């Protein structure tokens with residue numbers, strides 16, 4: 001299978017090593033028709049895009065859209081943090097094309113109850129799964145990033161919510177925690193999947209060998225993965 005788009009890549013605005021332009025050029029070299037810039041959002045304490053830099057982040061992406069118009073589609077994405085059991089996320093601005101939702105231990109939670117549930121995740125799988133589901137219901141989440149990374153979830157219920165709201169279930173190349181059996185549980189629903197590099201350097205853009213391997217092992221049909229072609 002051949003990757004056609006990579007919607008989840010990082011730049012120097014969070015903790016990637018390349019610029020927006022570097023990632024777009026790498027995506028062109030990889031033969032993709034679309035690339036998403038999706039840096040960590042503002043609640044990520046270590047690497048989030050600084051609040052005062054959200055404007056220049058979006059401007060850089062807008063410039064790349066114009067510069068590469070007709071050659072590759074560039075998406076203004078952001079990797080939001082799940083920060084509340086009520087489904088709160090840290091959207092800094094309404095101007096994004098692609099909202100990606102992830103859980104990261106290093107994001108500032110809204111309240112202590114949420115922090116407690118996330119830290120003791122294995123005892124709070126229901127509450128955590130519901131937090132994801134509420135976020136999907138409240139916002140137009142395009143992709144749930146690396147499900148199960150950092151905190152356990154009920155894969156089947158999460159995938160069902162994704163299917164109901166048209167949210168894509170990510171198979172992440174960088175985080176390999178997703179187990180075959182978890183992916184199979186997700187696949188029991190009619191959710192659709194997306195493969196992402198989660199590249200933190202330009203050379204990793206468009207490269208998803210680990211994600212392909214796990215998708216194949218779990219028996220995911222190509223027709224259910226939105227960003228691959230047969231060749």
Ligand SMILES: [Zn+2]
Nearest residue numbers: 079102145146
């Ligand atoms: Zn992430």
Ligand SMILES: [Zn+2]
Nearest residue numbers: 008010079198
């Ligand atoms: Zn990421």
